[in-house]
Amino acid sequence: MSAPAQPGSPPAGLRKGATRHDHIVEDIRSFIVDGRWPPGFQLPVETDLAERYGVSRMTMNKALGQLAREGFLVRRKKSGTQVAQPRAESAVVAIADIRDEVRRSGRAHRFHLLARRARPGREEDALLLGDAPGSREVLWLQGLHLADDHPFCFETRLINPDAAEGAKEQDFADLAPGAWLLGAVPWSVASHRVRAVNATAAEAKLLELEVGEACLEIVRRTQAAGDWVTGVRLLYPGSEHQLVANFGPDAGGGPSRG
Amino acid sequence: MSAPAQPGSPPAGLRKGATRHDHIVEDIRSFIVDGRWPPGFQLPVETDLAERYGVSRMTMNKALGQLAREGFLVRRKKSGTQVAQPRAESAVVAIADIRDEVRRSGRAHRFHLLARRARPGREEDALLLGDAPGSREVLWLQGLHLADDHPFCFETRLINPDAAEGAKEQDFADLAPGAWLLGAVPWSVASHRVRAVNATAAEAKLLELEVGEACLEIVRRTQAAGDWVTGVRLLYPGSEHQLVANFGPDAGGGPSRG
DNA sequence: GGCGACGATATGTCTAATCATAATCCCGAT
DNA sequence: ATCGGGATTATGATTAGACATATCGTCGCC
Missing domain, CATH: 3.40.1410.10 (Chorismate lyase-like)
Structure with a gap:
C-alpha cells in the first residue's frame, strides 16, 4: 500500500462558489471513494491537515465533521480520524413526486x-x-x-x-x-x-x-x-416503474432518527 | 395565528450528552414539525436568536445551518431565515441489510x-x-x-x-x-x-x-x-416484504448528489 | 415618475483562542 | 508482572471578532 497520495496541495485551484471547507470536503471524499484512502486508513491529525490545506483548525474541523456526519469518516478523541468501514449493505431510495x-x-x-x-x-x-x-x-x-x-x-x-x-x-x-x-x-x-x-x-x-x-x-x-x-x-x-438510489456509505444523518 | 410560542426559554433544562447547538436544533425543529411555526414563517434574526438562547452567534449559526441543510429552514442573505415550504411529495426509503x-x-x-x-x-x-x-x-x-x-x-x-x-x-x-x-x-x-x-x-x-x-x-x-x-x-x-421510511421535508443533503 | 447608486442589513465564512472530554500512554507502586 | 492513576493528546464545543457577500430599500438625479 505505502503512503497514499497527499492531500492539501491545491491552494490555487479554487472553483468559484466553493468555500474552503467545501473544497476540502470534496477533496478528501474523492480520496476515499476512489480507494486511495482505504477503510481504516488513519488520517493525519486535524492541526496537521489544517496546516497542509492552509486553513485554521476550525475550518478543517468543519470539513472533517461534515465527512463524519456523512459516514465517510469515523472520529474518536485521542484515536484520531479514520476512514469508515463500509457499513451494512443498506441504502436509501428516493420516492419522487x-x-x-x-x-x-x-x-x-x-x-x-x-x-x-x-x-x-x-x-x-x-x-x-x-x-x-x-x-x-x-x-x-x-x-x-x-x-x-x-x-x-x-x-x-x-x-x-x-x-x-x-x-x-x-x-x-x-x-x-x-x-x-x-x-x-x-x-x-x-x-x-x-x-x-x-x-x-x-x-x-x-x-x-x-x-x-x-x-x-x-x-x-x-x-x-x-x-x-x-x-x-x-x-x-411494476414493469414500468422503478425506484433508484445512488449512495455511498450512509444516508447522511437525516432529520428524524429519534 | 398571532405570535407563535417563543423559543429560547429553557437554559436550565439541558439533557445530558446534548450540546447547546443540538439542543437548539431540536427545539426549533419541534416548533416546525408540530406547526407552531408554519411554512414561510419568518424567524428572528440570528443575533436575536443567539441572545435569546444565551449563546454566541457562531453557535446559533451552526444550529440554523444544520436545520437549513436538513431542509427545515431556508436562509437567504438580507432576507433572513424562514421555515421551508414542504417540498415535493418525495421521500427516502431505507434498504436494510x-x-x-x-x-x-x-x-x-x-x-x-x-x-x-x-x-x-x-x-x-x-x-x-x-x-x-x-x-x-x-x-x-x-x-x-x-x-x-x-x-x-x-x-x-x-x-x-x-x-x-x-x-x-x-x-x-x-x-x-x-x-x-x-x-x-x-x-x-x-x-x-x-x-x-x-x-x-x-x-x-x-x-x-x-x-x-x-x-x-x-x-x-x-x-x-x-x-x-x-x-x-x-x-x-411482495406480500411479506416491505420498505419503510419515516421522514420530514428532506433527506438531508446526503453525500452523492452529483 | 422611473431608474440607478449607495447604504443598511442579515447571513456566510473564517480565524485564533480557550476550555472540555475522552482515550491512550506510560510510569510507578504493589 | 499487573494494575491504577495521572499526563498527554486529539477531537469537540464555544466564543468574540472580523471580513465577505447578497439583497432590499431608499434617496436623489434625470
Missing part, C-alpha cells in the same frame, strides 16, 4: 379524477391511515395519473377535511390532490411503505395491464400537528 | 447456497452490472436467504474476482456472499433499483409462492475504485 417523475421522463403529466365522495370514516380506512379515522367525515378520492395520456399511476386517497382547509370545496377534476395539498397543508411529516402486489381486475383495467401483473404499491401517510392529513395509495405498473 | 432485517423480526437468518460457478462474462450479465463485464472470468452464485428455515429472499449474484480478493477461494456454502464481501472489499459505492416483478415458475418454487405472485426486486451494483465489484438481484415475496 409524481409530476416531477413524469416530467423528468419527458412526458406530459395529467390527472384524471375517477371518483370523489365525502363520507363518514370506516374501519377499512385504517389501511391507508394506520389508525381508524373514527366516524368523522372524510374525503375519499380515486384518480389516475397519466403520462402522455398513458396510464402511469393509480391513486386512492383519503383526506381529513378538518386538517386540510378548503378540501371540501376543491373538486380535483384536473388538479392532482397531492399537488393541491402541498400548497394547502401547513406541514407534513410522512411515513411511507413500499410493497409489491398483484393487480386486481379493476386495477389492471385502469392501468392497461394483465390481471395479476406485479405492481409497486406505495402507501404514504401524512400528518400535521399531531392529526392525520391524508393517506394515499399509489399503484404503479 | 438482509441479516439485520431478518434478525430484527426476531427470526434466525441462514443462507443456503444453490449454485456456484466460475465462468467467462456474458452479454446477459449486463442486467446485473449495467455494463457487460467483457470476457473476463466472473463468479456466479445463486442462493436462498432463510428466516427460521422459511424462504425469505432469493439471491442471484455476480462477483468480480479481480476486485474481490479471495472470492475464488470462498465456497459460500453457509456464509452469504454479501456478508463476506463487506469484510473483503475495500469500499463500495452502490446504486440500487427497486421494481415489482411476477415470480417465474422456478422462483415461485424456491420462495414457496404461487407462480406469478408479485415480488419486490432489488438490484444493487457495487463499485470500488472505478471497477465493478459485485452485482446482485434480490427477490422478496
Whole structure:
C-alpha cells in the first residue's frame, strides 16, 4: 500500500462558489471513494491537515465533521480520524413526486379524477391511515395519473377535511390532490411503505395491464400537528416503474432518527 | 395565528450528552414539525436568536445551518431565515441489510447456497452490472436467504474476482456472499433499483409462492475504485416484504448528489 | 415618475483562542 | 508482572471578532 497520495496541495485551484471547507470536503471524499484512502486508513491529525490545506483548525474541523456526519469518516478523541468501514449493505431510495417523475421522463403529466365522495370514516380506512379515522367525515378520492395520456399511476386517497382547509370545496377534476395539498397543508411529516402486489381486475383495467401483473404499491401517510392529513395509495405498473438510489456509505444523518 | 410560542426559554433544562447547538436544533425543529411555526414563517434574526438562547452567534449559526441543510429552514442573505415550504411529495426509503432485517423480526437468518460457478462474462450479465463485464472470468452464485428455515429472499449474484480478493477461494456454502464481501472489499459505492416483478415458475418454487405472485426486486451494483465489484438481484415475496421510511421535508443533503 | 447608486442589513465564512472530554500512554507502586 | 492513576493528546464545543457577500430599500438625479 505505502503512503497514499497527499492531500492539501491545491491552494490555487479554487472553483468559484466553493468555500474552503467545501473544497476540502470534496477533496478528501474523492480520496476515499476512489480507494486511495482505504477503510481504516488513519488520517493525519486535524492541526496537521489544517496546516497542509492552509486553513485554521476550525475550518478543517468543519470539513472533517461534515465527512463524519456523512459516514465517510469515523472520529474518536485521542484515536484520531479514520476512514469508515463500509457499513451494512443498506441504502436509501428516493420516492419522487409524481409530476416531477413524469416530467423528468419527458412526458406530459395529467390527472384524471375517477371518483370523489365525502363520507363518514370506516374501519377499512385504517389501511391507508394506520389508525381508524373514527366516524368523522372524510374525503375519499380515486384518480389516475397519466403520462402522455398513458396510464402511469393509480391513486386512492383519503383526506381529513378538518386538517386540510378548503378540501371540501376543491373538486380535483384536473388538479392532482397531492399537488393541491402541498400548497394547502401547513406541514407534513410522512411515513411511507413500499410493497409489491398483484393487480386486481379493476386495477389492471385502469392501468392497461394483465390481471395479476406485479405492481409497486406505495402507501404514504401524512400528518400535521399531531392529526392525520391524508393517506394515499399509489399503484404503479411494476414493469414500468422503478425506484433508484445512488449512495455511498450512509444516508447522511437525516432529520428524524429519534 | 398571532405570535407563535417563543423559543429560547429553557437554559436550565439541558439533557445530558446534548450540546447547546443540538439542543437548539431540536427545539426549533419541534416548533416546525408540530406547526407552531408554519411554512414561510419568518424567524428572528440570528443575533436575536443567539441572545435569546444565551449563546454566541457562531453557535446559533451552526444550529440554523444544520436545520437549513436538513431542509427545515431556508436562509437567504438580507432576507433572513424562514421555515421551508414542504417540498415535493418525495421521500427516502431505507434498504436494510438482509441479516439485520431478518434478525430484527426476531427470526434466525441462514443462507443456503444453490449454485456456484466460475465462468467467462456474458452479454446477459449486463442486467446485473449495467455494463457487460467483457470476457473476463466472473463468479456466479445463486442462493436462498432463510428466516427460521422459511424462504425469505432469493439471491442471484455476480462477483468480480479481480476486485474481490479471495472470492475464488470462498465456497459460500453457509456464509452469504454479501456478508463476506463487506469484510473483503475495500469500499463500495452502490446504486440500487427497486421494481415489482411476477415470480417465474422456478422462483415461485424456491420462495414457496404461487407462480406469478408479485415480488419486490432489488438490484444493487457495487463499485470500488472505478471497477465493478459485485452485482446482485434480490427477490422478496411482495406480500411479506416491505420498505419503510419515516421522514420530514428532506433527506438531508446526503453525500452523492452529483 | 422611473431608474440607478449607495447604504443598511442579515447571513456566510473564517480565524485564533480557550476550555472540555475522552482515550491512550506510560510510569510507578504493589 | 499487573494494575491504577495521572499526563498527554486529539477531537469537540464555544466564543468574540472580523471580513465577505447578497439583497432590499431608499434617496436623489434625470
